[in-house]
Amino acid sequence: MPFDPKTYLLVHVLLSLVGIFSGLVVVGGLIAGVRFSRWVGLFLATTLLTSITGFGFPFVALLPSHIVGALSLVVLLGALAAVYWKHLEGGWRRTFVVLSVVALYLNVFVLLAQLLQKIPALAVLAPTPAAPAFAATQGLVLVLFAVLGWAAVKGYGHRAGRR
Structure with missing residues (x-):
């Protein structure tokens, strides 16, 4: 069966979207002080597969997406270790x-980087990653996730008895 780049891209995108949706459920649960085990498994698996499949696209040089993908793999391995190897004991809860x-x-x-690059109406606003609209959008998302992270640590990271 020949390699079909469009199908591969579709699988990669679907994995990413499932990872994002399930990740939002997981983070929402963590903020509420609850870990939804099945959602955590789905989130970690699909996000890991998203990062892995990202390296399957043809390329001739190291790109920023490869750096983000490698960083994501390291982060995910740490999260997997915290849950499945260390069982959220001690500081591993907060690490997770x-x-x-x-x-x-x-x-x-x-x-967001892909949306800003691939959707023509958005590409006009941020034609390159150096564009102010790109930086502003990513900056807002970073602040949002910093707040979500703080709330998740407060909600679940300090609760010793709940798994």
Whole structure:
């Protein structure tokens, strides 16, 4: 069966969107002080697969997307270790919360970068990553995720008894 780049891209995008949706559910739960185990598994798996499949696209040089993908893999491995190896004991609970929010942020960061690049109406506003609209959008998202991360640590990161 020949390699179909369009199908591969579709699978990659669907994994990313499922990862973002499930990540929002996970972070919402963490803010409320609850860990939804199945949602966590779905989020970590689809976000990990998104990062892995991102390296399957043809390229000739190292791109910023590869750096973000590599960073995402490191973050996800830490989150996976916190949940499945260290069982959220001690400081691993907070580590899991922080790394989960960072993994979701990186996925949303890439989504926004792709939207700003691929949708013509948005590309006019931010034709390159150096454009002020790109920086402003990503800056707002960074602030939003910093607030979400703080709320998630307050909601779930300090609660020793809940899993």
